[in-house]
Amino acid sequence: MKLNRRTFVGTGMAAAASLSAPSVHAAGHGKPRVVVIGGGAGGATAARYIAKDSDGAIDVTLVEPTRTYYTCFFSNLYLAGFRTLESIAHSYGTLAADYGINVVHDWAVGVDRDAQTVTLAGGDTLHYDRLVLSPGIDFVDGAVPGWDVTAQNAMPHAYKAGSQSELLKRQIESMPEGGLFAMIAPPNPYRCPPGPYERVSMVGHMLKDMNPTAKILILDPKPAFSKQGLFEEGWAKHYPGMIERIGPDFGGADVSVDPEAMTITVDGEVTNVDVCNVIPAMKAGRIVEIAGVNDGNWAPIEPSSMRSTIDANIYVLGDSTSAGDMPKSGFSANSQAKVAAMTIRGELTDSRVFPAKFSNTCWSLIGTDDGVKVGASYEATEEKIAKVDGFISQTGEDEELRRRTYEESIGWYEGIASDMFG
Amino acid sequence: MIKSPLVAGVTAIMIAGSATAQELGDAEEGAKAYRQCASCHQVGEGAKHRVGPHLNGIFGRRAGSMEDYTRYSKGLMREGVDGLFWDLRTLDAYIENPKALVSDTRMAFRGIKDAEERADVLAYLRQFSANPANIPEAAPTAMPSEVDLAPEVLAIAGDVDYGEYLSTECMTCHQADGDDEGVPSITGWPEEDFVVAMHAYKQKIRPHPVMQMFAGRLSDEEIAALAAYYGSL
Numbered sequence: 001m002k003l004n005r006r007t008f009v010g011t012g013m014a015a016a017a018s019l020s021a022p023s024v025h026a027a028g029h030g031k032p033r034v035v036v037i038g039g040g041a042g043g044a045t046a047a048r049y050i051a052k053d054s055d056g057a058i059d060v061t062l063v064e065p066t067r068t069y070y071t072c073f074f075s076n077l078y079l080a081g082f083r084t085l086e087s088i089a090h091s092y093g094t095l096a097a098d099y100g101i102n103v104v105h106d107w108a109v110g111v112d113r114d115a116q117t118v119t120l121a122g123g124d125t126l127h128y129d130r131l132v133l134s135p136g137i138d139f140v141d142g143a144v145p146g147w148d149v150t151a152q153n154a155m156p157h158a159y160k161a162g163s164q165s166e167l168l169k170r171q172i173e174s175m176p177e178g179g180l181f182a183m184i185a186p187p188n189p190y191r192c193p194p195g196p197y198e199r200v201s202m203v204g205h206m207l208k209d210m211n212p213t214a215k216i217l218i219l220d221p222k223p224a225f226s227k228q229g230l231f232e233e234g235w236a237k238h239y240p241g242m243i244e245r246i247g248p249d250f251g252g253a254d255v256s257v258d259p260e261a262m263t264i265t266v267d268g269e270v271t272n273v274d275v276c277n278v279i280p281a282m283k284a285g286r287i288v289e290i291a292g293v294n295d296g297n298w299a300p301i302e303p304s305s306m307r308s309t310i311d312a313n314i315y316v317l318g319d320s321t322s323a324g325d326m327p328k329s330g331f332s333a334n335s336q337a338k339v340a341a342m343t344i345r346g347e348l349t350d351s352r353v354f355p356a357k358f359s360n361t362c363w364s365l366i367g368t369d370d371g372v373k374v375g376a377s378y379e380a381t382e383e384k385i386a387k388v389d390g391f392i393s394q395t396g397e398d399e400e401l402r403r404r405t406y407e408e409s410i411g412w413y414e415g416i417a418s419d420m421f422g
Numbered sequence: 423m424i425k426s427p428l429v430a431g432v433t434a435i436m437i438a439g440s441a442t443a444q445e446l447g448d449a450e451e452g453a454k455a456y457r458q459c460a461s462c463h464q465v466g467e468g469a470k471h472r473v474g475p476h477l478n479g480i481f482g483r484r485a486g487s488m489e490d491y492t493r494y495s496k497g498l499m500r501e502g503v504d505g506l507f508w509d510l511r512t513l514d515a516y517i518e519n520p521k522a523l524v525s526d527t528r529m530a531f532r533g534i535k536d537a538e539e540r541a542d543v544l545a546y547l548r549q550f551s552a553n554p555a556n557i558p559e560a561a562p563t564a565m566p567s568e569v570d571l572a573p574e575v576l577a578i579a580g581d582v583d584y585g586e587y588l589s590t591e592c593m594t595c596h597q598a599d600g601d602d603e604g605v606p607s608i609t610g611w612p613e614e615d616f617v618v619a620m621h622a623y624k625q626k627i628r629p630h631p632v633m634q635m636f637a638g639r640l641s642d643e644e645i646a647a648l649a650a651y652y653g654s655l
Binding site for chain 1: 500503504505583584587588590591593594595596597598599601602603604605631632634635636638639
């Protein structure tokens, strides 16, 4: 079996067709089957833990469209040159070869919950006993008037890492002297709460050297944001006079854009921009809605297991969920994946199930060697995943501690990457 | 499954000096006891770094912070950056069991098990800190002397399976292959050291906020389970 799976992965889609078809027939009398949709921090971790801990007793298929996955976390550091794009790129080779996971590079386009099948864009059908959905985020249509995904080349979101990150970096590098970088920040809840502000810090770092008279303008629909005190302290220190933020009191929530004219309109006033980073309002990845396990924009889950409250055979992880007090982050998704993997394995193989434990830490880089962090631990209560305890970096910390925090974030990146991809 | 070194370490760190460190020991007795330290650490007028750094002005100093001493372990400097300062409480924990506080310490010293002897040594050392009057007098009485771990709690046999599940939380940062860039390695850590260190975080004797949070919500059973799992690798 293992050799077959390796061959299958190595030869790609042709083999996918030949192996996935019999899976439907095998339902009910073969090994239990888990299909995981989405190969990010939630999905890759869940697939790896189920395969690893069940030791071959569960058949795991991971459906992920891209062959090279760029982590969204640390993609801001790529903008400022602290990371290369290659250093945040990962493939699924180890998951396939060492863990026996069937990795299928395709889009999931349909879920039949009664038949317990997933349809792929390539036409294949996958049967599941348990389905794990971890598709990340999509954008809410019409969230920023004048912008839709067809405008993402003129005004990139760069909130899914990869080519969008490259595009945004190039645009910033080509800004005219003294030009204006605008960011349309998203309303809550959204992926990576400190992410937009870490990005502003990294753009500041780029411009400080190459274009010091350039300005950064943040249009923000939120009255406050994550790690605000830390970021504002850091901006004043590293990028004095460069960054301006307009909150909802002054029109930050009343913004439209014109990608062709490269203008933004704030509270009725039109401004020319040289680069415009539009981060629209978000919702669960599309497959959640296709499967019908959403309630509004997000998927409701049972706090003790990450099981969908709508379908007992489906688990939802990460950014797509309403996960109580937990923020949408790679760390959170990875943490949730381990709880779900343990629960699923318990259901399918009678292995032991322990009480859920969840945690999160988000590191952000403000300037060279100036790292900060915020984190918390969580437990499942009757109503939600509830915060138990937490911590945050303090303003006024000395440089050595900030450098150490940054180094810790690099260590964390290596840790979570090997926890996801083996 | 009572492991005697483990029990000794945990008990001591929890109730360290509850009888003696409330007040300073006898400096004259301490001068005699200090002989076991003197082969590596000079103290007093003209003291220089030897194998270990000199200990003049140790009270109130940040751990691993003397720039002209170059042989600190990575872990000791990390703890210093994270906020470990030497005072009666932390020094007492350190000389009782160096590895409880700093896993990779280069201080190859078995520790002083007798609380009174430790208090004596610290009383002696304290004479060589520049402003002993400025040392917060609250420090000795701030010892967590009310903390009490019953022997039956310490006797808990760690559940390896549970430890394996709990370890998944550690793996997000601490890599299984032992890589220690930025985040220290915990792979292959002896069971005893593991238990002692986790209780030190839980008691906030070790400084790091992330670890204090994780350890703070682990029960005694869970610490035993984790230690048993890591010990089984």
